[in-house]
Amino acid sequence: MKDKVVLQIKVPKDNESGPIVAEQIFATLHAFSKEIVSFEIANIGRSIRFFVTLSGKMVDLVESQIYAQYPDAEIEAREDYVKKCKNEENGVMVELKMKNSDVYPIKRYSQFEDRLAKIAVDPIAGITSSLVKLADINDQVWIQIVSTPLPDKWRNIFVKCVKILDNGIFGHIESLEILYARAFITRKIWPKIVLFPFYFLFWLHGFFVNAKVGKNEQASLEELTSKSHDRESNIDAAIDKVVRPLFDVSIRIFYLPKRKNEEVAKVKLTELVGAFKQFNFPHLNGFEVGNFVYGEEARELYEKREIVDGMALNNEELATIFHLPNVSVKTPLIYWVTSKKLEPPADLPLVDSNSGDVTVLGRTNFRGMIQNFGIKAEDRRRHMYIVGKTGMGKSVLMENMVVSDIVVGRGVGLIDPHGDLIENVLKRIPANRTNDVVLIDPSDKNYAVGFxxxxxxxxxxxxxxxxxxxxxxxxxxxxxxxxxxxxxxxxxxxxxxxxxxxxxxxxxxxxxxxxxxxxxxxxxxxxxxxxxxxxxxxxxxxxxxxxxxxxxxxxxxxxxxxxxxxxxxxxVKSTVDFRFLMDNGKIVLINLSKGKVGEDSAALLGSMFVTKFQIDAMGRADIKEKDRKDFYLYVDEFQNFATDSFATILSEARKYRLNLTIANQYISQLPDEVKDAVFGNVGSILSFQVGYEDGEYISQQFGEEVLPADLASLSKYNAYMRLLIDGMPSKTFSLSTLPPSGNISDDVRVQKLLRVSKERYAKKVDEVEEKIRKWSLN
Structure with missing residues (x-):
């Protein structure tokens, strides 16, 4: 296969679609003759994954077909897992073959229904279950179903064979029909020689039968088929098979043990082949063990994804063998979609060379539509709320936003109750903003800021x-x-x-x-x-x-x-004037590390600083609104500093260009009045992974597309967002955060930033304590 691409499909856990939708995918692929597509299931690293390997020019078509039938599936191009395998000399592979003539079908998905219990059994469960228990947890097993549309020449031969059988010249004796069908359909030379007398009879009889089937004859054949295949005869089953799109198929199972042991590998392969025995019908067709291939030869054959001595299967048979599992499949280790990806809005502000007023937030992750996006300056005046468990990506997102603001020259305030975020930001401050840095660090034993x-x-x-x-x-x-x-x-x-x-x-x-x-x-x-x-x-x-x-x-x-x-x-005299700092676009970094200053002290100081920002912002009423310079205040773990006045900040501060970005871990941390103020006034909401209880509340903000289970299952650095765009809330969409951006400064430069800030905005502790001592005596 040239220009090979390996697509990994993550399976939607709430998928309710059965094999019938996969049947539509295979029917579409049949229109592309000579194109080879390999459908694969593998247990790699104790995770059962689904893959499609195909040529590059087929990627868009196959992706669109999969998304059309499985809207919540996730598809991404991956490096070929075969190339990553080690100890390939230990590998053993078996190829499956058909028990009878290809003209007869295997057991199809509609025939797996439990009629007594009235339950449709998903046949993929038998295959995935066989992949779970391996000889060693480090072993791997791969299943490969390589397919390509069967040429019209052979399709016509199949149809001719069925018409001959339907004439009843063998008195509908099944054993004779099967024998003659094997002779007539075989694509190998030596069976034709062995069965030459029968093959000659078929050829002679076929001479009087039109090789091609017209529309009327095709319709008459289809009238004899039954979707449920209930009580169908061999002839009916053969007719049903050949009127559908036919494919040339090779099926391989590769077992890769950590330690070389051919006997154990062959035993496990035989067990895996047993999973395919569920497709066997005694009077029709089924699979059996073919050739065993070993070591490097087996790996190379698997990696090439070629069809060798293929068998004919139609789209219904292929869909029975390969489709994405639905909710009825309880096999462990399946690589499920943990939370669905949602389409971004069409008017999403994208980040490019002309997006100076857009602050970077992350990138979209819906169906390969990877685009960096952000939020416009005007929309930030309605504030942003970020929620999520610790370690899920809140700090990385805020770091990127703060650095993005600093780089373009905006005024920024950051209140950090941990200290790590400020340390990372200090490393990414460009040289041209050195004089704008104001660091307030209460834990400094030598210098104290006056407030x-x-x-x-x-x-x-x-x-x-x-x-x-x-x-x-x-x-x-x-x-x-x-x-x-x-x-x-x-x-x-x-x-x-x-x-x-x-x-x-x-x-x-x-x-x-x-x-x-x-x-x-x-x-x-x-x-x-x-x-x-x-x-x-x-x-x-x-x-x-x-x-x-x-x-x-x-x-x-x-x-x-x-x-x-x-x-x-x-x-008595403050060394920092928040009104001056806001009006002049300074960078105010307030390090309230609980581990250094204590939790109670951090809460008191943080509340004071937040309140002071509010008071000084409202003091901007003495200048015209158009002259008020935007100042962006970030508050991590803001519930520690959320006083009664916080509701006022959220509702009024935007008028005075104090634009908040607030974050915390879970909603129950917020007093009711603060929670109501947040969700009543904040324009943009972004949620990383949260607990189920918070998920229920936030899902109400996001709409019916996002379920509590989606929010509780988000992976690290992934989130859902409702973004304010031009003053209007967007529909909820999914995103991934970006890694920290900006050049990292060395310790020498960071120390220079700290020194400059202390010289300008702090006093020596000895001097401060002496003045306080004198004041207390007066």
Whole structure:
């Protein structure tokens, strides 16, 4: 076979189609004379796989025919598995042959029905089951069915033979009919010599029979056939066979043991041949053992996919032997389709040299339509949600998106609770953006970034900042939260914001230090806040006051006692201005590795940073919308930082060009109000493999094409997506993520990025701690 291509077919597990659809495929292939196509089943690496080997020019036709009959199958070109085999000298192969004349058919699929139970038995189950149990788990077994359309000359001979038999000149004595048919149909020289007298009689009688069959005669023959083949005679069976498309076929079974043992191999081959005995009809036809071939000769013959001393089978017989198994087949090890592939939308934004406003997401994987695609900048303003189990590809996808944004010069923020994602991004930042990098790493023991949410306390933002700070603590202590605690904390924050020059360290001091509290209250002008401190808190009995403030002292004090957090939130002057960073398109990388800063500290800082992004984004209301620069904020494991204000971010932030890409592992991590906000406001949803419970919920978002089982069975780096395209949600489609892109920098360059960032946006820890110490004494 020239220009050979090996196609692997993954079988749809919910396939309900029987052999009849394969019959249509073979009927179509019959129109292409002289083309050889090999249909193969193999147990390779303890996996039963289906292959079609053919010439390159036939690939498109065969793929289209398979997809037409098995829409959910997956086909991909693979390297020939025969070339990969080792120890071929150990191999043993057997060729099958027909028991009787080719004019008689084997048992066909409609005859496998269990009439008593009214169940259609799939004959492929007998073949696949025989491939499961091998002598050694490292052994391989291959089955090959090589076919090509039978030339018209031979088809006419077959038809003539049937017409002669139908004339009844042998008195319908089956043994005589079989003998004469063997003599008349044989394509070998020596049988013709042995059976010459019978062959001469056939030739003499055939002289008076037209060799070619006209349309009327063809129709009259077809009237005698029965699709169910119920109670058919030998003649009826022969007629039924020859009126269908006929193929010249060679069937081979190759057994490749890990260790050379011809006797064991022959025994296993005999067992495998036994699986083909299910197609035998005593009074018609069947298969039996032919020649054994050994070692390199066997492998070469198998690899060539040639027809040698072939047998004639029609499309129905071929479909009986080879078709994709349906749901009734319970054979283990079959290489099933784990989750169906779905067609991409026609208007999918493709990635090419002219797609500057498109951020790369992945590539389509439907039926060989491999195209890199992305999401348009306008559609990203409606945000993206990514969900999937750990290790399925979320981080790789986000890394590609972040790097894609950085390379084209966009402003990017990344909050990473693990640290690995930021480390990978740092290695792919191009040199021209070195000065844009802002790294916030609380675990740095020598430098501390200043971040003071109390710094921006002007009247217009005071209420928003206060709600954000209170919301952070409310999320962290939701189980023990109460109205009195919130009331005291809210008034404490409002007082500190109005006093100016305060930090979060002032919360505990405000409640426990009378002198400090007196100085702050003296600066308060808001009558409601002032009345709380003078009339309500100031006149509270000592016992009740201690009881009231103890929860706040415990909860806030727990964080402030950690020098990592204290050094960040205790600086009066912030060293990072998120509004400036967003407006100027900087790269803000926030490393909140739980293993370095602790889970609770990471959650507090992350919530603060997310809230600050929201507040500063909404502060862009002071400039026209067209002048607001897009800023792309990525938050991994965002449920750790999702406060009550998060719903506001999802619904309002797009107006202020804060475009979110959020990710987490499973939906039950999300509070109901956050979950509703996500699925109510997010424009694009992408799901990697999830659990069945999440699959049920997400499948409702994706529509009826995606079942929970599909979502629960997605392989690594594969996903389903509903993408916003030009403001409209697309139909759900499948995709594969791309490997990380961009040049990888060496450690020297990464260290330079870190050094530049520290010099610009951080202070030495010794200096920070000295200032905090002095502040606590005043």
């Amino acid at each position: 003071n949410m109390f710094e921006d306390g002007d009247d217009s933002k005071r209420a928003i900042v206060c709600s954000g700070i209170v919301g952070i603590f409310k999320k962290l202590y939701a189980e023990s939260w109460g109205p009195r605690l919130e009331h005291i904390l809210r008034n404490t924050v409002l007082a500190l914001l109005e006093a100016k020059g305060m930090t979060m360290l002032g919360i505990t001091r405000m409640l426990s230090d009378d002198d400090f509290r007196g100085k702050i209250v003296a600066k308060i002008k808001d009558p409601v806040v002032k009345k709380f401190w003078t009339d309500e808190f100031g006149k509270m009995q000592e016992r009740l006051r201690i009881e009231a403030i103890s929860p706040i002292m415990n909860k806030v004090g727990q964080f402030l006692s950690t020098n990592i957090i204290r050094n960040i939130v205790g600086q």
